[in-house]
Amino acid sequence: MSRRYPAATRVTEFSNPTRYAEFVEHLETLLGHAFPDATEVSVVDRTGTGDHFQVVVASRGFDGLSLVERHRLVYDALAEPLADGTIHELRIKTKGSQMSEMREKLQQVIADEPVVLFMKGTPQRAMCGNSTRALEALRRAGAPVTTVDILPDAQIRPELSALSGWPTIPQIFIRGELIGGADITEELAESGELEEKLESALGAGYRSGRAEKTVAVA
DSSP: OOOOOOTTOOGGGOSSHHHHHHHHHHHHHHHHHHOTTOSEEEEEESSSSSSEEEEEEEOGGGTTOOHHHHHHHHHHHTHHHHHTTSOSEEEEEEEOTTOOHHHHHHHHHHHHOSEEEEESEETTEESSHHHHHHHHHHHHTTOOEEEEEOTTOTTHHHHHHHHHSOOSSOEEEETTEEEESHHHHHHHHHHTHHHHHHHHHHOTTGGGGOOOEEOOOO
16 A cells, blocks of 8 residues: 655654655555566656755657657556645656767756747747747747757757657757647636646746756757
């Protein structure tokens, strides 16, 4: 029987460090049961508050799956602590047995950055209209955008599409979740849903960290 922890349980309330260690071990056990062939399972408390975690899972079961499908499996494994609020924020990194170096770089950016826009060119010199449209929609919503130019290396686009399951550029991710391309992002912005997604994923003060930056993967 799995151990239940109330939503109020946080690291600051674990006066005994052993209880906190048991909670982390509990999360690792849930992941271990979901991925019995895993060669790596780790759970790290990112902020020291006991409810913001990053998990890493390496499993052959991820081979051939998109990033969205991989993340869904991890979310399913941790469904209970996510549903009851014990985990407030979860960042996920998955590894298959045949992941290329480029794909690992792309996945790391997606996992680390709150909002990522894979585009053709840079914000200062966008090389396609759809990339510009997506960037402007994110800007209007006040998103703290991290951009990645896919043009410097021909390997980036196929590796990104293999990871995300999305064939075209641009691609937008919020807290590791694929949102889609320019059309979807614009539609979400016009309806107000984009701001709702950003606030839900990043917190009510997300606009205060809206500075743009560019990350190179090649």
